[in-house]
Amino acid sequence: MDLLNSKLGRYTLGVAAHLLLLLAWYLFVRLGEVPKFVMPSPGDTLAALFVADYGWWSNTLVTATEIFGGYSLALVVGVLLALLFTWSKTLEALMLPLLVTLNMIPKVALGPLIIVWFKYGVFPNSMMAFSIAVFPILLTTARGLREIEPDLLDLVRSLRGSRWQLFTKIQLPGALPYVFAGMKVAAILAVAGAIVGEFLGSDRGLGYLMLQVQVTLDTPAMFMAVILITLLGMLLYGLVMLLEHLFVVKDARVS
Amino acid sequence: MNPAVTAAAPDAPHPAGTGPATQAFIHLAGVSKVYRSGRKEHLAISDATFDVMPGELVALVGPSGCGKSTLLKILAGLHGHDQGTVRIGSDAHPFDPARDIGMVFQAPLLLKWRRIIDNVLLPAELLGLPMAAARARARELLALVGLTGAEDKYPYELSGGMQQRAAIARSLIHDPKLVLMDEPFGALDALTREKMNLELLRIWKESGKTIVFVTHGISEAVFLGSRVVVLTPGPARMADNFEIHLPHPRTLDMKTQEQFGVYTRRIYRLLGME
Numbered sequence: 001m002d003l004l005n006s007k008l009g010r011y012t013l014g015v016a017a018h019l020l021l022l023l024a025w026y027l028f029v030r031l032g033e034v035p036k037f038v039m040p041s042p043g044d045t046l047a048a049l050f051v052a053d054y055g056w057w058s059n060t061l062v063t064a065t066e067i068f069g070g071y072s073l074a075l076v077v078g079v080l081l082a083l084l085f086t087w088s089k090t091l092e093a094l095m096l097p098l099l100v101t102l103n104m105i106p107k108v109a110l111g112p113l114i115i116v117w118f119k120y121g122v123f124p125n126s127m128m129a130f131s132i133a134v135f136p137i138l139l140t141t142a143r144g145l146r147e148i149e150p151d152l153l154d155l156v157r158s159l160r161g162s163r164w165q166l167f168t169k170i171q172l173p174g175a176l177p178y179v180f181a182g183m184k185v186a187a188i189l190a191v192a193g194a195i196v197g198e199f200l201g202s203d204r205g206l207g208y209l210m211l212q213v214q215v216t217l218d219t220p221a222m223f224m225a226v227i228l229i230t231l232l233g234m235l236l237y238g239l240v241m242l243l244e245h246l247f248v249v250k251d252a253r254v255s
Numbered sequence: 256m257n258p259a260v261t262a263a264a265p266d267a268p269h270p271a272g273t274g275p276a277t278q279a280f281i282h283l284a285g286v287s288k289v290y291r292s293g294r295k296e297h298l299a300i301s302d303a304t305f306d307v308m309p310g311e312l313v314a315l316v317g318p319s320g321c322g323k324s325t326l327l328k329i330l331a332g333l334h335g336h337d338q339g340t341v342r343i344g345s346d347a348h349p350f351d352p353a354r355d356i357g358m359v360f361q362a363p364l365l366l367k368w369r370r371i372i373d374n375v376l377l378p379a380e381l382l383g384l385p386m387a388a389a390r391a392r393a394r395e396l397l398a399l400v401g402l403t404g405a406e407d408k409y410p411y412e413l414s415g416g417m418q419q420r421a422a423i424a425r426s427l428i429h430d431p432k433l434v435l436m437d438e439p440f441g442a443l444d445a446l447t448r449e450k451m452n453l454e455l456l457r458i459w460k461e462s463g464k465t466i467v468f469v470t471h472g473i474s475e476a477v478f479l480g481s482r483v484v485v486l487t488p489g490p491a492r493m494a495d496n497f498e499i500h501l502p503h504p505r506t507l508d509m510k511t512q513e514q515f516g517v518y519t520r521r522i523y524r525l526l527g528m529e
Contacts, residue, residue, distance in 0.1 A: 151360040151437075158331045159429070160353045161381040169380065173368050249368045251411030
């Protein structure tokens with residue numbers, strides 16, 4: 001009971017759940033005598049990290065660059081476009097329906113096109129991450145900027161507050177929780193985007209590495225790659241959470 | 256914003272029959288307003304004729320659709336009106352529509368990301384007042400509304416009643432001559448509401464502001480108002496305007512007195528509820 005009510009208790013339970021999964025994984029492989037190429041044990045997976053040929057560090061760095069690059073660009077473009085929309089209602093009315101339609105395109109389907117346009121490499125994969133991450137940021141930010149209490153608007157008007165004051169003192173800080181909500185969704189999508197990009201065409205990165213070791217049935221290395229990709233995603237998500245914690249008051253956060 | 260709402264210039268002639276000593280702070284005569292959407296017309300208020308003296312607390316009471324909020328927005332300069340005269344301010348009490356209005360709404364509308372004191376300071380920021388002096392005044396006002404110690408809290412840390420106190424402090428920060436309140440206690444529970452009524456009367460006395468208070472609570476209107484203006488719907492119009500001769504300071508047990516009942520019955524009758 002105490003575990004549920006204290007912060008430390010909940011933290012302990014969370015760690016315990018992860019450790020239990022590891023244990024279950026280990027026991028399943030060990031007791032079930034599952035072949036290594038089907039499912040390696042946690043130990044075998046860790047051992048794959050020491051195969052120098054795989055260039056884990058440089059491949060991880062490449063994938064991280066793609067994810068963070070595409071994500072940062074999505075953040076800048078998404079927020080800027082949303083801001084543009086609040087300043088021009090015409091532009092918003094013109095562009096928003098179009099963007100909703102574009103959002104419906106499965107971005108993964110653009111992969112082959114992106115390769116045609118930008119060739120192989122870090123840049124096209126960043127574009128893949130960007131194209132998939134930009135929409136949630138743009139759409140939630142635009143929504144956040146639009147959400148303003150009519151009475152609050154009256155309060156500002158009764159004091160002859162300027163459009164700029166309304167924007168800087170009320171709209172922008174009010175939209176910040178929405179920006180973060182969009183950023184969290186986008187963080188998960190950006191990772192998927194970068195990896196899909198690497199699957200489709202690449203000569204570096206963790207996704208590329210996975211395709212290489214698949215040929216030799218080095219399942220432990222594939223497991224390790226998945227774990228590293230997940231850790232990259234967690235790093236990005238954690239960073240967003242940290243920033244949200246610093247900049248958004250508890251009660252204002254959008255879950 | 257609305258040319259018909261005029262701030263009386265200090266040298267403006269007095270309206271007929273009123274000397275400087277008795278000149279009203281707000282003068283409304285035959286005010287009406289029609290909302291148009293497409294070809295549909297909706298009469299939001301009509302026949303509104305009443306004066307508010309400087310330092311008076313006037314309660315506008317009526318059911319929803321009677322035009323009380325519309326009237327408040329006309330006074331705030333947020334809406335224009337179609338007919339009649341609206342004059343705010345007098346020789347003795349000149350009125351600047353840009354900085355002499357404080358507003359309190361049904362919801363506290365505090366900015367979640369600002370501490371209480373910074374919420375109170377919002378109008379001062381919008382008006383570009385000197386901030387050091389405003390900050391000192393904000394502390395005094397928070398003390399006035401009973402929120403000493405809550406300066407650095409965030410809105411979510413306060414109860415609904417306390418948030419509304421902060422909203423009242425915010426409405427006073429720029430020292431407006433007129434405070435407009437639109438059902439400010441409508442969202443509070445009954446006990447908190449009674450308590451806030453007493454608090455408001457105290458704040459009103461101490462601040463000396465002219466207050467126009469919109470409510471659909473009949474006994475709240477009688478309890479708070481030095482004057483009550485009754486509005487009725489269908490069509491929206493002003494139906495009555497009378498002074499409340501109950502002594503100040505008002506106490507809750509006045510509500511059980513006969514005179515209180517006379518006033519509330521008068522309003523119930525106008526609203527067709529008796």
